[in-house]
Amino acid sequence: MEIANICLNTHREMPLLGLGVYKATGENEVEQAICHAVNAGYRLIDTASAYANEDGVGRGIRQCNVPRKDLFVTTKIWNNAQRLGDVEGAFNRSLDRLMTDYVDLYLIHWPVPGCYLQTWKKLEEFYHNGQAKSIGVSNFQIRHLKELESVSDIIPAVNQIEFHPYWYQKELVEYCQSHGIVVQAYAPLARGAYLDDDVICVLATKYCKTPAQIGLRWIVQKGVAVIPKSTQEKRIISNAQLFDFELEPEDMAILDTLNKNYRSASIPEDLRDVSF
Numbered sequence: 001m002e003i004a005n006i007c008l009n010t011h012r013e014m015p016l017l018g019l020g021v022y023k024a025t026g027e028n029e030v031e032q033a034i035c036h037a038v039n040a041g042y043r044l045i046d047t048a049s050a051y052a053n054e055d056g057v058g059r060g061i062r063q064c065n066v067p068r069k070d071l072f073v074t075t076k077i078w079n080n081a082q083r084l085g086d087v088e089g090a091f092n093r094s095l096d097r098l099m100t101d102y103v104d105l106y107l108i109h110w111p112v113p114g115c116y117l118q119t120w121k122k123l124e125e126f127y128h129n130g131q132a133k134s135i136g137v138s139n140f141q142i143r144h145l146k147e148l149e150s151v152s153d154i155i156p157a158v159n160q161i162e163f164h165p166y167w168y169q170k171e172l173v174e175y176c177q178s179h180g181i182v183v184q185a186y187a188p189l190a191r192g193a194y195l196d197d198d199v200i201c202v203l204a205t206k207y208c209k210t211p212a213q214i215g216l217r218w219i220v221q222k223g224v225a226v227i228p229k230s231t232q233e234k235r236i237i238s239n240a241q242l243f244d245f246e247l248e249p250e251d252m253a254i255l256d257t258l259n260k261n262y263r264s265a266s267i268p269e270d271l272r273d274v275s276f
């Protein structure tokens with residue numbers, strides 16, 4: 001199935017759907033998931049140094065029979081490297097593990113207080129020297145984005161945040177979209193939390209789709225990219241079948257009302273004292 005792209009403020013195209021690989025650390029697990037995903041039409045893989053599987057991702061993207069230039073690989077800098085001021089070291093280690101000389105998108109995983117502005121300055125260097133084709137952030141609130149804007153001419157290409165029908169971060173999404181920042185939804189399935197929701201199940205029947213496809217479609221129809229994680233071939237295929245139907249405006253509005261500010265992914269322990 002053809003996967004639509006969205007244009008980033010770097011003028012690069014990013015697929016609206018990608019494969020998340022958090023927790024895919026079993027033997028050959030991430031390599032196989034990437035091959036299944038690429039066969040199903042995925043071209044974007046989302047990893048992070050914190051997922052401890054960049055080396056597997058590196059092998060997967062070599063094994064999948066699609067040239068590197070046609071793939072979109074995202075990774076992220078973890079909090080400890082920011083605190084140590086080891087941004088360049090962390091980036092180079094990620095490139096080594098991924099067995100590539102550039103990433104398509106490099107993200108600050110979390111806005112570590114007192115660190116993220118300096119981290120951003122280093123990311124700007126990777127962007128200027130072409131080692132990161134686009135740079136962005138993750139888990140940034142409006143206040144963090146405003147602070148970045150005050151010190152940098154480079155606007156993040158992407159803000160990756162938790163976003164799904166149970167956590168409709170409307171104000172943040174609207175802020176990003178009105179500032180040229182593409183929102184990318186992590187945990188777009190809320191790790192399964194809404195898949196048995198009565199309202200979503202009724203819509204799934206109406207559109208002859210699965211509850212997962214209804215939730216993911218609501219997200220992409222808001223102009224937000226998605227990176228559902230699965231290592232199961234059937235689910236990988238099914239999660240990509242989002243671009244052959246459209247939710248009617250009244251059904252979008254119904255889904256808009258399901259918000260519970262439900263966070264499925266936890267805040268890292270070293271940031272528990274910070275309010276997000």
Ligand SMILES: NC(=O)c1ccc[n+]([C@@H]2O[C@H](COP(=O)([O-])OP(=O)(O)OC[C@H]3O[C@@H](n4cnc5c(N)ncnc54)[C@H](OP(=O)(O)O)[C@@H]3O)[C@@H](O)[C@H]2O)c1
Nearest residue numbers: 020021022046138186187188189190191212228229230231
């Ligand atoms: N930036 C950040 O701070 C951050 C935080 C969290 C996640 N992420 C990224 O976002 C990606 C996605 O988020 P996530 O992994 O936390 O959660 P998710 O994609 O919402 O949910 C993944 C879970 O749902 C299951 N699943 C997948 N497709 C399904 C389907 N069609 N029906 C039923 N269950 C299904 C998966 O199991 P199976 O694998 O067994 O199918 C897995 O247990 C991550 O992998 C990671 O790349 C980023």
